[in-house]
Amino acid sequence: YYKKxxxxxxxxxxxxxxxxxxxxxxxxxxxLRLLTDExxxxxxxxxxxxxxxLVQQAFLAAEDxxxxxxxxxxxxxxxxxxxxxxxxxxxxxxxxxxxxxxxKSYKKRGPRTLDAKLQEIIESVRLERLLxxxxxxxxxxxxxxxxxxxxxxxxxxxCYFGKKATALDPVEAATLAALPKAPTLFDxxxxxxxxxxSRRNWVLxxxxxxxxxxxxxxxxxxxxxxxxxxEPPWEAPHLVDNYIAENRERGLTTEARLTVDLNLQREVERxxxxxxxxxxxxxxxxxxxxxxDNRTLEVLALVGSFEYSARAHGFVNGTKARRSAGxxxxxxxxxxxxxxGLTPATVLADVEKAFRSDEGExxxxxxxxxxxxxxxxxxxxxxxxxxxxxxxLDHLGExxxxxxxxGLELLPANAPGIDYYGLGLAxxxxxxxxxxxxxxxxxxxxxxxxxxxxxxxxxxxxxxxRMISREAAFLITDILADPLxxxxxxxxxxxxxxxxxxxxxxxxxxxAWAVGFTRRYTVATWVGxxxxxxxxxLPGGQGAGPIFRDLMKNLYPGEPPAPFTPPATITTRRICxxxxxxxxxxxxxxxxxxxxxxxxxxxxxxxxNGEGNHELPTDYAQWLKRRHTEGRESRYRLAGYSxxxxxxxxxxxxPQPQIYAGPVQISGEDHSNAAGPTTEIHITYxxxxxxxxxxxxxxxxTLRLEAKVRNPIERIVWFVDTKELGVAGPPYTFIWNAGRxxxxxxxADENGYGEMIEVTVE
Numbered sequence: 001y002y003k004k005x006x007x008x009x010x011x012x013x014x015x016x017x018x019x020x021x022x023x024x025x026x027x028x029x030x031x032l033r034l035l036t037d038e039x040x041x042x043x044x045x046x047x048x049x050x051x052x053x054l055v056q057q058a059f060l061a062a063e064d065x066x067x068x069x070x071x072x073x074x075x076x077x078x079x080x081x082x083x084x085x086x087x088x089x090x091x092x093x094x095x096x097x098x099x100x101x102x103x104k105s106y107k108k109r110g111p112r113t114l115d116a117k118l119q120e121i122i123e124s125v126r127l128e129r130l131l132x133x134x135x136x137x138x139x140x141x142x143x144x145x146x147x148x149x150x151x152x153x154x155x156x157x158x159c160y161f162g163k164k165a166t167a168l169d170p171v172e173a174a175t176l177a178a179l180p181k182a183p184t185l186f187d188x189x190x191x192x193x194x195x196x197x198s199r200r201n202w203v204l205x206x207x208x209x210x211x212x213x214x215x216x217x218x219x220x221x222x223x224x225x226x227x228x229x230x231e232p233p234w235e236a237p238h239l240v241d242n243y244i245a246e247n248r249e250r251g252l253t254t255e256a257r258l259t260v261d262l263n264l265q266r267e268v269e270r271x272x273x274x275x276x277x278x279x280x281x282x283x284x285x286x287x288x289x290x291x292x293d294n295r296t297l298e299v300l301a302l303v304g305s306f307e308y309s310a311r312a313h314g315f316v317n318g319t320k321a322r323r324s325a326g327x328x329x330x331x332x333x334x335x336x337x338x339x340x341g342l343t344p345a346t347v348l349a350d351v352e353k354a355f356r357s358d359e360g361e362x363x364x365x366x367x368x369x370x371x372x373x374x375x376x377x378x379x380x381x382x383x384x385x386x387x388x389x390x391x392x393l394d395h396l397g398e399x400x401x402x403x404x405x406x407g408l409e410l411l412p413a414n415a416p417g418i419d420y421y422g423l424g425l426a427x428x429x430x431x432x433x434x435x436x437x438x439x440x441x442x443x444x445x446x447x448x449x450x451x452x453x454x455x456x457x458x459x460x461x462x463x464x465x466r467m468i469s470r471e472a473a474f475l476i477t478d479i480l481a482d483p484l485x486x487x488x489x490x491x492x493x494x495x496x497x498x499x500x501x502x503x504x505x506x507x508x509x510x511x512a513w514a515v516g517f518t519r520r521y522t523v524a525t526w527v528g529x530x531x532x533x534x535x536x537x538l539p540g541g542q543g544a545g546p547i548f549r550d551l552m553k554n555l556y557p558g559e560p561p562a563p564f565t566p567p568a569t570i571t572t573r574r575i576c577x578x579x580x581x582x583x584x585x586x587x588x589x590x591x592x593x594x595x596x597x598x599x600x601x602x603x604x605x606x607x608x609n610g611e612g613n614h615e616l617p618t619d620y621a622q623w624l625k626r627r628h629t630e631g632r633e634s635r636y637r638l639a640g641y642s643x644x645x646x647x648x649x650x651x652x653x654x655p656q657p658q659i660y661a662g663p664v665q666i667s668g669e670d671h672s673n674a675a676g677p678t679t680e681i682h683i684t685y686x687x688x689x690x691x692x693x694x695x696x697x698x699x700x701x702t703l704r705l706e707a708k709v710r711n712p713i714e715r716i717v718w719f720v721d722t723k724e725l726g727v728a729g730p731p732y733t734f735i736w737n738a739g740r741x742x743x744x745x746x747x748a749d750e751n752g753y754g755e756m757i758e759v760t761v762e
Contacts, residue, residue, distance in 0.1 A: 009123040015106040016139040018151060021160070022252040026262040027298075027457050032235040034250070035244070036149070042232070044158060045149040048138035052166050055153055056137060057213075058177035059144075061206035061659045063219040064098040068133055072099040072124035099124040100139045101180070109435060121192050130679055147183030148174060148232075159232040162187050169586045170213055172222040175228075176204040188228045196407040197226050199421030236265050238317040243455060257296035257457040264291065264554075268301040271550045278308055282526045283536035284512065284543055286320025289551060290438045292522040294445045297461060298454045300521075302435070305530075309363045313530035319435045323511045323526065325428035326540060327384045327503025328437060329405065331444065331476045333426055334381050336400045337392055338472040338596070341656045344378040344479060345580030345593045345601065349386035350621040355394060357422050361687060364390045364427060367539070369506070373623050373636065374616060376580050381476070382485025384503070386427050393426040407467045408440040408450055428504055437515055438524035444480075444500070445517040447567070448473035469569050470485050471596045473668070476500075477564050478594060480516065489541045493549045496556040498563055501548065503540030510534050512543030515714055516552075518561035523551050569597045588612065615639035618709050621731030640712030648730050680710035681732075681747050681754040688757040692738070700739045701761065707747045716754065719746040 014440045021042050022035040022339050034042045065497035066074050077095040096104070103123045109116040128136065146156035156176050157165040159387070164523040178199035179186050186196040201222040207213035239260060244252065272287050280288060291301040302705075337346075350372040355362040366372075371387060372379075380388040402418045402425060405411045410432045421429055435453060443450040448468030454461055468476075480500035483491055490501065494532055501516035510532060515524040516524050527543040528535060535543065559617060573595055576587040581601045583590055586608035613635045616624065624636055628645045641648045692701060705718055705725075708730065718725040718734045728734045732747070740762045748754030 005119055009091050009119050009126060011103075011127040012106075013127075013130060015103070016143070018045065018143060020045050020254045023255045025241060025257050026235070026260050026265070027257055028261065029164070029257065030235075030262045031162065032258065032260075032262065033237075033240045034155065034232055039149075041149045041151055042155050042159065043142075044155040045142045045152060046138075046154045046165060048134060050166065051138055051141055051153070052168065052173075054170060055141065055165055055168060055173045055176070057207060057210070058170070058173040058203060059098075059141060059153075059180075060137075061210055061212065061679065062174075062177040062203045063101070063180060064556065065206070065210060067098050067137065070097060072126075072128040073097055074620065075119045082529075083407060086430055089693055096120075098140045099128055099136055102136060102143065103127060105140075105143045106279070116696060145183055146179045146311060147187050148189065157712055160228045162229050162233055169208070170217055171200070171224055174207065174221065175226070176199045176370055177203050177756060182433035188226065189231070190201055193226045193388070195199065200226075234308075236260050236302060236307040236317065239299070239302040239455065242317060242320065243508050258596040259293075259296075259303060259455055260459050265301045267554050268303050268551060271547060272303055272306055272555065274545055274550070277526055278546075279538070279543065281488075281536075282538040282543065283529075283534065284538055284747055285312040285529050286314070286316075286318060287525065287527045287544070287547060289320075289523070289525045290319050290435050290546065291551065291555070292438050292442050292453055292524075294442050294455065294517065294520055294522055296443060297439065297451045297548055298457070299435070316530045318526055318530070320424055320433050321530065322431035322433055323528065325410075325430055325432045325437070326506045326511060326513055327386075327389075327428055328502055328504035328513045328515055328540075329410070329425065329428045329432075330384060330389055331383055331480060331502055332404050332408070332410075332440070332468075333389060333393055333396075333401050334377060334479075335444075335468045335472045335476050336447075337377070337396060338475055339469050340396060340400070341599065342377060343580065343593070343595055343599060343601075344376065344475055345575055345595075346377045346613065347374050347578075347580050348377060348380050349373075349391055349619055350375045350380065350385050350388045351620060354392065354687055355423055356687050358419065359426075361690060362390075362423055364423075371623050371626075373620055373627075374578070374614075376577075378479050378482065379485050381479050383487060389426040390423050398422065398425055404467060405430065405470060407465065408436075408443060408453060410436050410440055426439050428506065434513075434524050434526045437513075438522050441500075441515050441517050441524065442522040444473050444477050445466055445519060445522055446473075471569050474564065474566050474570055475594055475596075477517075480568075481564060487541060489539075494543055495549045495552050496560050498561060499552055501565070505539040505543075508534045509537050509539065511635075512538050512540040514540055514544035514548035516548065516761070518552075518556075519564060520561065521552075521555055523555070525551070566594065570594055571597050571600065573600045575601060576605040579605040579607040581607075582606065582644050586612065604741065613637040613643060618712070618730065621708065622706065622733065625731045638712070647734055681707055681713075681716055681749060682709070683745065683747050683755050683757050684758065686745070686759050689759070690757075691760045691762070693762060694740070703736045703738050703759075705734045705736050705745065705747070707755075713749055716747050716749055719725060719748065720744070722746075 003723055021037050023044055025034045036042050049457055074097050100120055103120055142152045142368045145151060150156045150159050153176055154165045157168055157261060161172050179198055186199050200594050202244060204218040204221050208215050208218040223452055267291050272289060286305050289303045292299055299346040302319055304319050305314040307314050352371055366386050374390060398418045411430055439453045447470045449464035449465045451462050452466050477500045477590060480502055481498045499516050499518050504513035510528055512527040523546040525547045565644045572592050575593050576583045577589040582604045587605050615637050617639055621638055637643050638648060686703060694701060707716060715727050717727050725736060726734050740761050742758060742760045744756055746754060746756040746757055
């Protein structure tokens with residue numbers, strides 16, 4: 001018999017160690033998720049010297065109180081079990097020691113026969129000769145089946161209580177120790193918790209009888225309810241999914257600590273859900289948010305949707321989904337402009353203008369469909385005006401802004417070229433990701449140095465790259481943090497100040513954004529629908545803005561954020577608030593503005609005449625006429641023209657002049673596109689080579705001819721196909737009923753100087 005059973009009962013300590021399954025934790029070691037192996041088991045081992053005495057005592061009390069006094073099997077326990085089973089007529093008690101249970105956990109012997117039981121006892125005795133009691137107990141506690149495919153006390157502690165075994169109290173330790181007898185019967189997630197409570201209370205009494213727990217502590221514990229998690233830890237699901245996807249091929253570590261703070265993560269989740277009904281009523285069924293620590297670029301919270309479920313495509317990670325950026329990219333346009341020499345006081349024209357694009361005409365409009373005339377850069381960015389932004393990009397060229405967006409990793413490596421986006425870069429036509437946008441804004445908070453966001457704690461951050469000058473980063477920050485130039489609905493948010501904030505709204509209100517920062521944190525939020533459907537005209541400030549506000553309030557419940565401080569290379573100057581230049585005696589409205597040292601205004605303002613009016617170039621003629629027609633009086637006038645706007649914008653029919661009616665000319669020579677040395681007439685609409693398609697049954701369409709002049713001129717003459725159409729004074733517009741065909745449109749002064757374009761109507 002010995003020869004038969006010797007190889008069958010030979011212990012193999014190498015089989016005792018189970019492969020650990022990965023655990024993903026937050027920055028403080030709190031489990032976010034326990035991954036499974038290929039058999040759907042979870043196993044998180046503990047070193048022998050780390051298993052708490054309390055846990056050891058609970059299991060010894062429940063399973064093997066004579067563990068340290070028997071050689072691997074317990075004769076007294078066998079006799080006691082035999083008597084109990086004989087009286088009951090069936091098996092009601094077992095006698096397996098912890099050593100025997102350990103042997104059974106790694107060696108399966110088939111049917112439960114007397115011979116199999118004898119082999120188990122023999123191997124248990126032999127195992128105790130190879131290992132110490134402490135090693136056997138440690139191996140057992142690391143392998144014991146505690147139900148729901150959870151192996152080991154550390155695994156069960158994490159899944160049932162959300163804490164490590166070292167943090168268990170006596171009631172929790174007794175609860176785990178109650179499970180090995182019948183893991184399914186006493187399932188903590190089962191329908192009969194009273195069974196587990198009864199078994200747990202028995203374990204507490206056993207610990208008291210063995211002197212390991214005071215009667216008072218046991219009594220208190222027996223009066224407590226069963227307090228377990230509803231399911232294994234499943235926190236920050238979108239972030240954990242992303243971590244697994246990016247690291248599975250290179251191999252997941254046994255324990256990974258991510259940068260999120262679980263308490264903050266849960267607070268962000270609650271904040272988003274608190275806005276769910278409000279947003280749903282406005283047609284937005286999803287939202288996402290990110291919080292970044294600007295000092296380390298660590299992601300402290302990342303919520304990808306209202307809830308991780310199939311509802312409203314909630315499995316989609318909204319922080320990694322590409323969506324149309326809206327106006328959130330404008331700060332980088334203006335940062336590029338500042339790095340090219342412009343200032344927050346630079347005056348930009350907020351007036352309508354048509355631009356050529358690959359798709360035809362591009363006619364940008366402001367959000368409110370209004371034009372504001374001359375505005376400075378601070379106001380243009382603060383109010384998020386589209387017209388001056390597009391004009392600015394057209395002036396700067398798209399290359400610099402495109403390169404900056406690439407450098408900030410807002411555009412992917414395989415992004416289309418500059419021509420694909422064109423002037424749409426100014427108003428956010430690229431599709432970007434919320435997490436990338438947060439990192440880009442953290443670049444502004446960090447003085448223009450860019451680093452990708454970090455999600456794994458202890459991960460070596462990338463070397464910072466200078467993308468924006470420190471001066472431009474501060475000036476943009478100061479504008480975004482200026483509550484006086486924000487839109488009214490942002491001024492009403494009542495956020496902790498100072499905070500730099502920018503909102504954005506994509507075409508047809510599909511996406512609503514709010515992103516901003518303090519010196520310490522960057523917060524980015526998005527609201528919309530993952531299927532791309534439109535909201536009920538929900539702009540960024542009203543959709544995502546309140547979420548942003550609440551998150552900032554959570555971050556700053558007491559003391560306000562620290563102020564933004566300018567670098568030493570920034571100075572201040574008193575300027576004319578209208579022109580942005582050094583004040584002249586006629587300047588009535590003055591302000592203090594920041595400038596890069598050495599780039600302060602050196603020219604004195606010449607915008608105001610002796611009557612206190614603000615004189616504008618003829619670029620603003622159409623805008624000024626509209627204001628005057630609507631009765632909105634102001635001190636604006638056209639430079640070089642009468643201060644009487646009624647006389648300037650005369651509506652009577654001009655006498656037909658005797659002027660040259662052929663092609664536009666200069667110096668007596670014919671030119672298709674030539675301008676005189678003083679007048680410089682430029683046709684602003686239509687654009688050269690515009691093509692118009694008539695509707696079925698339509699024979700003509702009405703076009704508004706528009707022009708501007710460099711220097712004052714009383715009137716210009718419009719020609720179509722060399723025939724005089726009519727005469728127009730400021731703002732030099734004329735209505736033309738255009739029929740089918742290709743037409744030559746000309747605008748000329750009385751000397752025949754001007755410009756000619758061609759348009760097609762078909």
